[in-house]
Amino acid sequence: MAHQVPDDGTLLPLMEEFYTIQGEGYHTGKAAYFIRLGGCDVGCHWCDVKESWDAELHPLTPAERIVENAQRHPSKAVVVTGGEPLIYNLDYLTAQLQQSGIQTFIETSGVYPLSGNWDWICLSPKKFKAPMQQVADAANELKVIIFNKSDFAFAEEHALRVKAGCKLYLQPEWSRSKEMTPLIVDYVMNNPKWEISLQTHKYLNIP
Numbered sequence: 604m605a606h607q608v609p610d611d612g613t614l615l616p617l618m619e620e621f622y623t624i625q626g627e628g629y630h631t632g633k634a635a636y637f638i639r640l641g642g643c644d645v646g647c648h649w650c651d652v653k654e655s656w657d658a659e660l661h662p663l664t665p666a667e668r669i670v671e672n673a674q675r676h677p678s679k680a681v682v683v684t685g686g687e688p689l690i691y692n693l694d695y696l697t698a699q700l701q702q703s704g705i706q707t708f709i710e711t712s713g714v715y716p717l718s719g720n721w722d723w724i725c726l727s728p729k730k731f732k733a734p735m736q737q738v739a740d741a742a743n744e745l746k747v748i749i750f751n752k753s754d755f756a757f758a759e760e761h762a763l764r765v766k767a768g769c770k771l772y773l774q775p776e777w778s779r780s781k782e783m784t785p786l787i788v789d790y791v792m793n794n795p796k797w798e799i800s801l802q803t804h805k806y807l808n809i810p
């Protein structure tokens with residue numbers, strides 16, 4: 604897991620940063636700067652960024668430099684993802700981003716305590732490690748990945764744990780998309796509190 608990362612959040616293991624279009628969930632279609640932090644111990648067998656798991660492979664980078672890079676792009680929204688970004692104290696990074704007029708969005712599995720100030724929290728809970736209730740309480744969006752039929756019941760369990768008004772999404776696991784997408788379409792038509800989220804960046808062939 605994490606190497607000697609100072610707990611003040613001034614240095615973070617940065618895997619990659621890229622300017623693209625948010626492909627998933629509520630903010631789909633909006634330009635955003637992505638910050639991908641290394642390190643994750645949740646172990647989803649279908650994870651589409653396994654290269655992120657070992658934090659040691661990703662250089663400790665000053666948060667200030669990440670903020671400077673984010674400022675160079677026309678969109679004033681940043682998505683912090685990983686890996687599991689909440690392994691780290693994100694108070695400093697998000698304070699600096701917001702002071703620069705940049706909105707802060709996070710993608711998280713919720714298995715670590717919440718840090719940082721967020722304009723939008725996307726919680727994607729996993730069967731492999733339970734999310735913390737404090738993250739569910741703060742989530743603006745619940746995005747459950749559907750790998751098999753049993754994941755619909757899992758999604759409903761988590762819908763009971765988020766606040767009223769939290770957006771609810773079902774997203775097909777990419778390799779199972781052909782089988783699961785029709786089931787999600789049916790499910791959403793029968794249970795319209797849910798919406799479908801697709802990984803549109805993969806169809807667009809963009810990062």
Ligand SMILES: C[S@@+](CC[C@H](N)C(=O)[O-])C[C@H]1O[C@@H](n2cnc3c(N)ncnc32)[C@H](O)[C@@H]1O
Nearest residue numbers: 649650651685686687710711712727775776777
């Ligand atoms: C790579 S994760 C990183 C952030 C955090 N660890 C998490 O899981 O929320 C970013 C998003 O991609 C989703 N995801 C990962 N692998 C996927 C796959 N094979 N198919 C569909 N969604 C996937 C995750 O559930 C999460 O919503």
Ligand SMILES: Nc1nc2[nH]cc(C(=O)O)c2c(=O)[nH]1
Nearest residue numbers: 624625626627684710804810
């Ligand atoms: N375009 C694009 N949108 C995304 N939304 C969430 C992503 C992630 O990996 O966290 C992601 C990603 O990797 N690319």
Ligand code: SF4
Nearest residue numbers: 643645647650686712
């Ligand atoms: S929690 Fe996120 S980064 Fe970690 S293994 Fe699962 S999908 Fe991948």
Ligand SMILES: [Mg+2]
Nearest residue numbers: 651652684810
């Ligand atoms: Mg991704």
